[in-house]
Amino acid sequence: MQSPVFRSARGVANWMDPASTLGIMAVAVALLMIGGHFDLSAGVLTGTTALTVGIVAVEFRQNLWIAIGVALVVALAVGFFNGWLVTRTGLPSFIITLGTFLMLQGLNVGLTKLFTDTVTVGGIDDVPGYAAAEWIFASRLNIAGTEFRVAIVWWLLFTALATWVLLRTRFGNWVFATGGDEVAARNVGVPARRTTITLFMTTAAAAWFVGTTLAVRLTSVQANSGIGQELIYIVAAVIGGCLLTGGFGSAIGASLGALIFGMTQLGIPYLHWDADWFYFFLGAMLLLAVLANRLVRRYAQAARR
């Protein structure tokens, strides 16, 4: 890297910020992908939860914490619905969550207009409970004279937690097994259906956390926020080594994928390159990652007869 600003503490705090909210989602999406599924509704769900927080708090004049609680219930319900439908029908999660993605996109705009007559919910910082919520979701930590957003801390915590769950708990073993071969897993007694539904609900809970962070940090939410992010989460997870076919990957990898994303996103302007090149690099990294992942799979499945 040629820019000294990029390497400075302030630079690091800068590019770790977009990486953090993306990273929280990428870790949850990675768990889901290891379990063999996609969630295209994850991006728009961050918008849905942020809007729910805003509408319940501002339009219904509730304490912000009640609004945040309502948003969590909404998110978990969407996650359960996705997981239940996928396990019930056996249809590809790609198509089912595409359906919920479009439905939520419509609901976000429709309901926001219905309650506010505009496409924005604002004034979240005027609601009781904001100070405490800001401390949890949007405060800044001063480390050695540089301000870091608290989302970075949450991101690191969630990455560590997800890694521990994947590698050191029964549930983690079931996630790998369900994504690796669902029928075989069920045959030895793994509750594959419950595992899948839990994973969808985990992704939804992560979307709730990120949505709440956005709502509290920005204090106003656009009705179209979060749309398009779902593919970025998947890209980060794949760059981090998750197989598209399930059964292999890591939470740390997904976090590194998010970190690379954040560094590229801010690195290109620092280098005074045209920001239009960003997506070109993202696509190239994705292709490289997929090719590398293919080698891993081939190694693991090459039977020596």
Add this chain to the structure above:
Amino acid sequence: MTGASSGVGGGSALLELRDVGKDYGTVVALDGITTTVRAGEVTCVLGDNGAGKSTLIKILGGVHRPDRGEVLLDGEPASFGAPREALDAGIATVYQDLAMIPLMAIWRNFFLGAEPTRGWGPFRRFDAGRARKVTRGALAEMGIDIRDPDQPVGTLSGGERQSVAIARAVHFGARVLILDEPTSALGVKQAGVVLRYVAQARDRGVGVVLITHNPHHAYPVGDRFLVLNRGRSLGSFAKADVSRDELTRLMAGGAELDQLTHELERPTS
């Protein structure tokens, strides 16, 4: 011809099927199947494709309930609604290609669905150290030499995979071990290795049900043979009552095979 003479290996009856049948819609997949699985014996189920072997496995393994007849476990009527229930009753099934998850380490596969844990509450965790050690020990006990329990199962050969799956079932206290075509995808040498582990499981007092379409693999290791054809039993034989050639002929549908032999013979001029 139903030589249901008892007392070959001589163990107690673990599992009994009485007149069991199963339909898929209007198709009769299995009908009137009666047989006994005894401790320390190998019961072979032989049949060509479509004979009803997989349906029988699914009934024994708890995937399907039979539509007719009874399944008796230790003389008591039993009905399994899920593979887990059959497993808890001591009936383990090793499926042909679906025995293991290829991308997972051997020790993770070995304890899949029965992971040992330590700690309490939210800190309850998979005891990986113990799992690794026990896996290595259990495999060694069955005489299976695995270089590294951390390697993914996908790097093992087909015979090794079947052997590990058998060792797993035996380790978890299976009293009845159902093997679905364990040798069909294997070469002669590998098949021999797997059959040796089948014999080992038998010697430990496990009642083995070996499902195969290959009488040459079934005959040396089997004590009792149930031959299926199009969902019906062609008879249940003790080893003393049947020869390998008779078994082959029965399986292929007797007369049909004679006809085929006749058709394929060179015309004698």
